[in-house]
Amino acid sequence: MRFDGWGGTVQDAIDKYAFQPYTAKTKIKVVQGTFGGEEEIITKIKTSKPGDFQIVHSSGDYYIKYVNAGMNSEINEANIPNMANVLQPMIEPLRKLTPKLSAVP
Numbered sequence: 001m002r003f004d005g006w007g008g009t010v011q012d013a014i015d016k017y018a019f020q021p022y023t024a025k026t027k028i029k030v031v032q033g034t035f036g037g038e039e040e041i042i043t044k045i046k047t048s049k050p051g052d053f054q055i056v057h058s059s060g061d062y063y064i065k066y067v068n069a070g071m072n073s074e075i076n077e078a079n080i081p082n083m084a085n086v087l088q089p090m091i092e093p094l095r096k097l098t099p100k101l102s103a104v105p
Helices: 008-026 038-046 060-068 088-097
Strands: 002-005 031-034
Touching (some): 002 008, 060 088
């Protein structure tokens, strides 16, 4: 599995509290990368082959760019235990773009 994010302390926390427990449980290693800006990662995704990128830690402002470029996918919300705790006003704008979410705020 591949994850690309902004790096720094946020990515360190994601690694420690999400990816390391995930790898311990599933034995699936998460390969991590970083990017300096959204346009950079969009270019990398456009020039990659299918399956190269699975998870991108993105700014919410760019969600529509991913949708318009056909780079979004459908997540299984039932597999996200804390989905019920996400405030609906944060989710509603994403659902207006794609009823089946491709991201979680």
